[in-house]
Every structure is written in C-alpha cells, then in structure tokens.
Amino acid sequence: MDFEKARAERKLQLQELENIRLEAYENSRLYKEKVKAVHDKNIKRREFQPGDLVLLYNSKMRLMPGKLRSRWDGPYRVEKAEPYEVFHLSHSSSSELIKVNGHRLKLFHGEKMAKNMELEIFLL
Template identity: 45%
Template sequence: MDLLNAGEHRFLQLNELDELRLGAYDNSMLYKERTKVWRDKRLCRKEFKVGNKVLLFLSKFKIKQPKLTSRWIGPYVIKHVYLSGYVELLKKDGGSFIVNGHRLKLYHEEEAMEGVTFEELSFDLEE
C-alpha cells in the first residue's frame, strides 16, 4: 500500500464530489429561474380602472362557507386605484372604503335581451 497514492486518489475523489455538488446547485438555480419566468408569464394581472364595477371576496367564509351562499358580494364601483395595489370602492349609500386589489374581480353585467322571444333564438344542432 502506497499511502501517498491513496491520499492523492482520495483528494481527487473529494474534489470530484465538490464539483458534482456545485453543478447540482447551479442546475437547481437555473431551474428556479426558468420556472419563475414561466409562471410570471402566465400570471393574470388585474388592471382596474376608475368607474369599473367589481365584486369583493368575502374572506370570512374562506374556511367554512354556509350552504348556497356566494363568496362574492357587490357590485361596487371603483373610486380610486392606488399604485400599491389597493383600491378604493364606493358603497351604495355614498361612503367609500379601501380594500386590497387581490380580493376583487371584474363584474360583467348581463346584457338585457328585451323583446326577444324563444322562437327568435335559433339552435342549429343539425350542422
């Protein structure tokens, strides 16, 4: 047994192990960066404008919600949008309050179909 050769061989093995560890660390950092870019591209940005109608999420029903009740209340009208993401909403009685923009979603009103009868609606199921 040559102790110098054995020590040199062990030193090379430890260096190779360190290189593998550093390579794995670099690969994990690349993976995190790529997944962050992928996720950020698919993230839906909410852009509210003054005068839009929105629905407000009731966070008190987040854990257990009573049956047949909605988690959304409103619609409210936006009075002011802050740069920090907060939104000031108008109440029906004329007052206002500030909420986080993450708790809001746009309210889409149904278009009224006045004067349209069932016979006028055509369903082309044969095509």
Template identity: 50%
Template sequence: MDLQAVGEARKMQLNELEERRLFSYENAKLYKEKTKRWHDQKIHERVFEKGQKVLLFNSRLKLFPGKLKSRWSGPFTVVEVYPFEVVTVREDQSGKEFKVNGQRLKHYWGGEVDREKTSISLKDA
C-alpha cells in the first residue's frame, strides 16, 4: 500500500465533496431568491380608507365543526387607519369598535351577507 497515493486520493475526494457542497448551496440560494421574487409579485398592497366596507378573517373558526362555513365575517366599516397596518373597524349592527391587524381584512365589494345557516338536502327528488 502506498500511503502517499491514498492520502492524495482522499484529499481529492474531500475537495470534490466541498465543491459539490458549495455548488448545491449556490443553487439553493438562487432558488430561494427566484421563489421570493415570484411570491412578492403576487402580493397586492391593500389600502384602507375611512368609511370603506371591509370583511374580517376569523382564524378561530377552525375549532368549530363547520367545514363549509365562511371564515370571513362582516361587513365592517373602517373608522380609523393607523400606521403599521392597524385599523379600527366598527360593526354595523351593534356599533362596537375594535382594532384589528390590517392583514386580517379585505375589501368588501357589495351584496348582502347571509349569516343564517342554511341546509341543502342532497337527496334525489
């Protein structure tokens, strides 16, 4: 056995492994940048103004058994808009005002919201 040749071969293997690791690191970095750019393109900034109608996302609804029930409640009226996406909204029916994160809101474009539960029979008539 030639220990010198074995040592050189091992060094070559380690260098090759290091090159592959750096290459895969670069590829992962490029992939992350590309996907971030793509996701950022899809984000639309929502600007809320006083008097505007909005819907509020109810994230706690998932605890209740109602798969087909909408998680959006409202409409609410925007009372005040603060910096950093904090919005004060007023419930139209009770007049109650509260502050919410602007990321939980979306614009309401009209139409009546039916809050009553309705059941649909799927039996053949």
C-alpha cells in the first residue's frame, strides 16, 4: 500500500517536471521571437542603384598597422545590382568589376557635398 502511494506521488512529480520543462521551452521560443522582432526592426535596408558611389569596407585592415587609417576604401561605382544584395563595383583606376556583398557597402556622400555650396553645421 505504501509503495502504491509513493508510485502515484512520483508519477505526479514527473508529470509536473515535464510540464515545467515544456513551459520553459515555450518561454524560450517567445523570448527569441521578441528579440528577433526588435533586431529586425532596427536593421536599416541599404538600397544601391547602378551609378551610385559607395565605399567598400576593408575587413583585412586588422592585419595592417595603423589604427588611424580608414577601414573604408573607395569610392567605387555600382555597375550592376543582383538579387540577395550582390553588387558589381568598378573603380575609376581599374577596368575590372568586383563582386561584393551589400553588407560591406555604404553610400559615399563626397561628390554630393562637393557640389553643394552651403554646409550645415550642427553643434551638439
């Protein structure tokens, strides 16, 4: 009789433990969804059109000395845009095209600023 009572109690404990484990999985899934939504909301889409001037991020810069050197090379001209943020770039000094991922690019504003006569200064 005592064994039957202990067996039933142990079975209830195991079921309760299984319910807690499933609840933890569900809470983890909900947390990951919320974090992904916040992360995706803060991502800025970069869209480049053929003819735009862009700067290319140099990821190999850490191998070269000089902490004050810029990690951005360029400007390059976007020649062709493919799906999945793949861009073909050309440099004014060479005739060959390089194929790069859009995450390594940012828009170059130097040409636009050279044309503008007024420069706005914001003091923080």
